[in-house]
Amino acid sequence: MKLLTILGLVFVAGPVLHAQATGTNLTVDVTIKSIAVRGDTMGLTYVVLNKATSRDPLLRFAVDAPAGVKSIPLPQPATSYFVLGTYQGRPMAEWMFLDFLAPGATSIPVYFESVGLPAIATHWAGGDDPPVDESVADSTSEDPLKYHAVAGKTVGVEPWPVDKSAKALIARLKTLTQTSCATPLKWITASSLCTKLLGYLTTAETNRAAGKVTLAKSSMATYIKSLAGKTAGTFATGVTSPAYWLLKTNADIVVSKL
């Protein structure tokens, strides 16, 4: 009977609690500043904006890292940051902003390295989530990322596939392109560009299969060029930073395999 009562309370109170869960009253923009490729290792740099509309200061930012965290340097000054490479045993790059990132503020660039290929990954942003006062009643702790942070998608790193051939990597890139163009990501908003990008990949694969490596590389170069803006450091119209770095980096890797 007692158990039923407790369960009932959880069912009734649960949704309300989650709607007002501490640490979730914020919205962030995650920008990929760069992806550096060193052999089989990717180095990703992010900048996080805690939007002005947020009510919670930002305390934590985490990116899923299924390929593991090879390194995650501590931002400076060291007293203002804390980093972890796992979350409850799960590989994850996690940064704590100990001075709290106020609404409207942008973080310094944060960086981690992982062995694998750029991929679509989940990120979490959370505000402060102080413990429950147990001097009044025993508490039930909740997973901070699951219940006290806001999840989103960004670029991370996934393990290298078993098949590292150009054929397999082109097919993988095609999928990434389609996903980037489709909802819910919509990292590329220009649908005509999406069509072109997929066409370049089809041509590249046809040429590769026919042994026409030069033509295949040419198609990939066109693919990469289509993502970039007219000036250095800019992106083509309708291309966001995660789309650019995700697709461009993977395309570079395809070229290196041709």
Added chain:
Amino acid sequence: MKQRTTQVVAALVLLAVGLACQDRATTEPGIKALTPVLRSVTALPAASATLGAVPGQQVALPNYVDPILASVTISGLTYMTSHDSSYYVTCAGPVDGAGIHNSTGNAQCSMSAQISYPLPGRVGLGGSGAGVCTNPPQSRDSWTGIMILQGAGSALRGGGVLEPEYQCGAAPCHTYSGEQTFIVQPLGVEINTLTPGSQVVGPKTIMVPQPGIWTLFIASATPDTISGFQVPVKATSWQWIPDVAPGTSTVPCTNLNLCSAYINEPGRMVLTAQVNGVEQVDIVTVVRGRVKIVPDQPTMKGTIILDGPLYFYRHEISKQFISVSVVDANGAVIPFSSVDLTQTPTENTAGHLHIGNKPVGLLDSVTSKTVNTGLTGIRKVEFQAPEVSGPVTITGESSGAATDSASIDIGIFGLQLLSAGPGYALEGDNGWHPDNHWVTGDHKAKLQMLAALYSIRWPAGLRYNDSSLPRGGLFDWDVEHTPWTTPHGGHREGQNTDLKIIADAAIGYHALTPGQKAVVRVIWIDSLKQAIGIEGNHYHLRPRRADEK
């Protein structure tokens, strides 16, 4: 110990020789090593007397009608100064109780110190004849002996050197000074009734013999001999008290030390005796059988009862069965025996150094009870462990049977001591709970990991308070107001620890900043997959429960 005593005596002798009349090596005739005096259990009072240096003097010592085993000590020195013209013997210095040998005059020991009782006669350092005393004399300032004394006693000073004064120009040839103290200390010895041939089933407890067998009781003492002397024991009465009057036993005993009785039923034999001069009483219980208390397990976990809202609901009742029976001399159970069961806590155990009203658990849901062993002769009683750790003794008493008890150690075994280490200090120990940092191996590793990671950034580190007591169990931190109750409800199994987050100026500890607290949480929760609550001035570090999301 004996060797050490000998060395001490030897050192005293060597020291004294240097102070004697003439510098020469001596033997130690008649000396006895100091015998440790027994701690007085029950003893006649000690007596002392001081004997001056006047030759031939004597003073009275206690009169003992019956023989008494006593320690006798003679301490102190006399001093003798001889005239320059003395001829028999010359001395200018200390003389111990053996006296000084005068071989030229009357060939005796002069100035000796002795005690004198009809039994054993004159004893002490002194006496007559060469070899007992020497010239020059010795200067041992203490002598102790164990002996049986009886009758009117006295302390005696031997005669002086009988040298005519004319040899010394009409002046006394020898003058004497100083004194010696005589101490007679009767030894304290406990009465003891021996029951040779009987089946002993407990301290001073024997079985009713088989029909036709006589039971022998002997008045004795513990120990019955000291330094080779039999301790004087004199029975004054033997009294048989059957458990159910009138009994049918035959006890034809008066005031002899031996009592041969024909015992038919349970009861008590009461001996009254003079033991080394002191009247004492001893009781031997005679039983028909003996109680047997046998728990299924010698150890068990404590019960956990926690209720909301303060605590997450936990009712984990720890139980086991206790087999209760009464067996006869052959070990066969005696059906339908009534047994009174009680529980007794063992104070000052399991980390609780506060006594009184320590919980003892329940027997068939009550704190004490009487059970009947029924037709089978064995009754299974359910014992529910208390919430507090530490041994509980369950005692069974049954009329006409020897009492039995069994101890059940309650608690969590295998907790490890968390000592102060890199990145953290410990606090919270007090007189009630001086041992407050016992943890599981896993919790210990996580606490150390948290401190290690935290202190990389902030070397001042963390301060951990109360984890669990050495055997876990209920941790009643507020003994002054709520002893044996439930504050610190979670700190029972070595998996909960408090972390100080407020400032403590007395030790220069700063309150944790929001960022520092966030780091504690991210390490404890995100990295170590644990849980945290806050309780006023501290974080409550604990593992995640299975129900937690």
